[in-house]
Amino acid sequence: MNKPQYAIELVDINKRFGAVYANNKVCLNVEEGTIHGIIGENGAGKSTLMSILYGFYQADSGLIKVFGNSLQFKDSHEAISSGIGMVHQHFMLVDNFTVLENVILGTEGGALLHEGLREARKELTRLGQEYGLKVDLDATIESLSVGSQQRVEILKALYKGAKILIFDEPTGVLTPQEAQDLFRIFSALKNEGVTIILITHKLHEIIHITDNVSVMRAGKMVAQKVTSKTDREDLAELMVGRKVLLQVDKEDKDKGEVLLKVNKLSVLDENNIFRLKDVSFEVHAGEVVGIAGVSGNGQSALLKVLSGISNITQGSVEILGQKMDSKNPIFPDKLRELGLSHVPEDRLRMGLISEFSASENSIIGYHNDKQINGRFIMNNAKVRNECAKLMEGFDVRPADPDLKSSNFSGGNQQKLILAREFNRNPKILLIGQPTRGVDIGAIEFIHKRIIEMRNSGKAVLLVSVELDEIMSISDRIIVLCDGHISGRVDAKSADERTLGLMMANAYDTTNNLESN
Amino acid sequence: MNRDTRINWINRLILPVLNVLTAFAATAIIFVIIGVDPIEAAEILLYGAFGYQEGLGYTLYYATNFIFTGLAVAVAFNAGLFNIGGEGQAYIGGLGTALIIFAIDPNTSAWIFIPASILGGLLFGALWALVPAYLQAYRGSHIVITTIMFNFLASSLMVYMLVNVLREPGNMSPESQLFPQNSWFPFIHDLSTNFGFVMEESPLNVSLFVALFFAVIVWILIWHTRLGYSLRATGLNSEAAIYAGIKPKRIILITMCISGALAGLVGINELVGYQHRIIMDFHFGYGFGGIAVALMGRNHPIGIIIAALLFGVLYQGGAELAFELSNISRDIVVVMQGLIILFCGALQYMYKPWVINALAPIQKES
């Protein structure tokens, strides 16, 4: 049998940051014309490896071969010219340019724009037909859906002559349906001989779409497998280095009284657009209500209103018997005193102040607590001690209260926030994206803690874009689409397809599955 | 020492020192071009600023002003506000001081006059900052713009006050009559005489201790109080502050009042401490200088005291330079100050990559 032709061969790549090996003798072989998955926990070294391949970083040592040629990239231009393209997690597009203008950005060719534009249009139309990438070339980026924007990124890479495409967590921002579309494009690309490298932490995508899969852990390549000969449990264990419980154990529990009641809630944003429209639901003590939806469909507005950060436009909210409406706002500090804790969706923009030390961050929202601080003066020593205790209880590493928060990994930052919010013995918990950017080991820990809170009788409202997470933790699921509730499902009877349709508001709502 | 600590020290100490040295080097080149021996100039500058008691007195006297305005800028900056209005707040603060002094019976004891005049400066400076703060918090007018405009308003208001209200009858200069003697802050050289040391006369007065006292207060306020915590949280991440239940609008008002109040104390040093009357443009340059001082001092009271001292040296040593060397005009001194601000403010991180490479490199081998 012929030795397969490799599109990419990486041999003994080493890269260190400080004392840490980001990549330690990493080897990778990607066969031409295949879809190759790379999985690993956050910080396992996937992104570093791809950055080396794309010319962002230079390896300390090691060999890179592209289509059999040994190369050393000094910058990403050299990588591009050797046929490598990359679709980043955050799109690199100019919002108010058209698709066409975005694609030729950087390769305008000549002083006069229109000539380059004409040729680019011809080429892009050809590419679009060949690979089934349908995009209106004259639409501005801001008018396109996220899925279409991603297609523009793919077109951009192909236009620059990419024969190898690297995708970094491409489905994080997509609905399940859009993700399906993307996978269809993958197949089309593969049929035309394009090699695809898919970086993801979603095991089901790996199983579903890839031909081969490489697993990274702690800077090392721990396994390379043919996808059809492995399974999710196997891969998860390889990633974490031990057995992982993918399904969260949770016993059934009787619900208690209603602690949070949302009644015909509507919220206008500063541009007078309805972020939430006529939303009503209840959360009982001892249950987790999951809010599913593609991000940007009102989840953030819901968390902000419930936590007192932004104002109600219409309707009302009852929190532990206290009524809050447009005329009677209750501010976040008051809500905390009542017993409402909030783990915000965006931990870096809201949950933490990255320039603050861990101990300073451990009292955000509670700095006025008389048990910690005096009337004016802060008791910094006490804050530090309390923080050390929190860090111990939630296994935050390194357990150094004086360390600046930006020096903690995402998972440890999140654990610090959870420790802060869970430790106050709240009655209601609002939790947004608890595991975004958190590695698998920490996810398991966080999920366990959330279930513990539920079991001890808290009312938990969980907002997440991860359907797996919503389905495994929640008791009931509410789906938001475009600011209104597009579906209610009992978690036990929920499946991904139904939820996906609800998220796209394409499900027949007369047919609700909620059992109670 | 681990790498983070090293980088901290590089940011706090090594970079500012390098920047100041660069500014001096650039000044030296200019001196050579205009035919001045830079070594001689440096000797004159340093001797003028530190070499004898009177010179040192002037240096510390100017530094006192810069401590006040530097602290003012730093407090606002820690809350993410750029208070460019130190100039106007200092001016109006001086007016408050003068008005309170004139309102009190001249025979009142100094123990009433001293706190009252300080209070006047604090109060009027705070009020002058309150309006831009209100406009920022509740009307969204950018504080940089409004505080600049308030500098002009202060200037016009003070012209009116000095020309039409406070001017001593028969005096052509726009200045008030002398403050009652009981209100004068003691000069350091007078105090030292009381303790048996004879010192050369200089304008240095007890306002320096007021400034140092407020530096300690600011340090406590920012890093050891709940208000300071809220203020820093708002400055670093206003969304997180709102999440924490802090009301940024209130923080803007409170912070700007504190900032303005501190700037308002320039009048204590200038007027109550030395001129003993309110005069036109006594504040000139200190408000803007305070921005550079705060930048150089990394918005920390200790850094501000050091940077204020440097500016005091430039003011006093620079005057000495213009005095001694006929081909150095007062404008060259302004150029020197400009270079310091350029290298320490605008180009403050110029050397950072190199210094970090040299002193805190990313370790290749462990």
Added chain:
Amino acid sequence: MKYTLLGKVIKQSGLLLVAGSMLLGVTTLQAEIKPAVVYDTAGKFDKSFNEAVFRNGVLKFKADTGIRVTEIEPTNSTQREQSLKKLAKRGHGPIVAVGFSMASAIESAAKAYPDTHFTIIDMVVGLPNVQSVVFKEHEGSFLVGVLAAMKSETGVVGFVGGMDIPLIRRFACGYEQGAKYQNNNIEILQNMTGSTGAAWNNPTKGGELTRSQIEAGADVVYAAAGGTGIGVYQAAADLGKYAIGVDSNQNYMQPGTMLTSMVKRVGDASYNSWQAGLDGNWKAGFQALGLAEGGVDWALDEHNRELVTAAMEARVNDVKAKIIAGDITVHDYMSDNTCAAPQGINFSN
């Protein structure tokens, strides 16, 4: 403490000085004076008052005697007093302080250094070691007022002042009296540029005020406004009317439309102070320099020769002689803060 090179030089030169004076006695005092000047915060190149001291005082003194005058330009009010005291401490004298704003600084420095000679221009400080030199600007202004009234065809003349202070009203009042003396029916328009130091250096506003006065009929405008005057002269030249300069001889600035200048010899005053110091006959006290002393005058040179007819020249010189002789007494605004002239004054700020 380590003494710097400079410190040594100062010390040694001081010793030399003392030794020199002991050896050579009184007759060679000439070599020993160390004249100095402290300008106002406007700086020495203000194209007006301070610059007149520099050009007609400092440079001339250096040219005539070879002695360098130490010049100081303070940047803030603290430095005024600091400079004066430091000059005194270093043995300088006579020390000339330019401008009325130096008064309080002179007062404090003169008290601290009672053996040093200070001269202040434009202000009176009554201390035994201070010479106060003021000028009878009203007399000079009277002369140019006469000339303006003779030149005017419309019967309206204008005055643009700088900062609204009694000193400038003195100019205005003298001018008004002169114009009225020539033509009792003449109308005089008066404006002040402002009420702060900035009014000395606002040519734009000076130009505007001049234009409005010319629109109101004025065809001769007298500026007593420092640097603001530049705008006045320009506006008059642009509109083909006449302007009168002030302080220095400014006839050259707009030849053909500068009718004359009211010369105020501040440079000479400082020169004289230093010369007196050199000659050993410097005296404290009060000097009011008018036409008789040559402290003020009107300027006639090649730039305005053609504008001034022989009749006008004769008339002005005649009036000048009468003032010197005491036949005409010009009222000084500052003596009672009123202008004797009966007509109302229109001070628009």
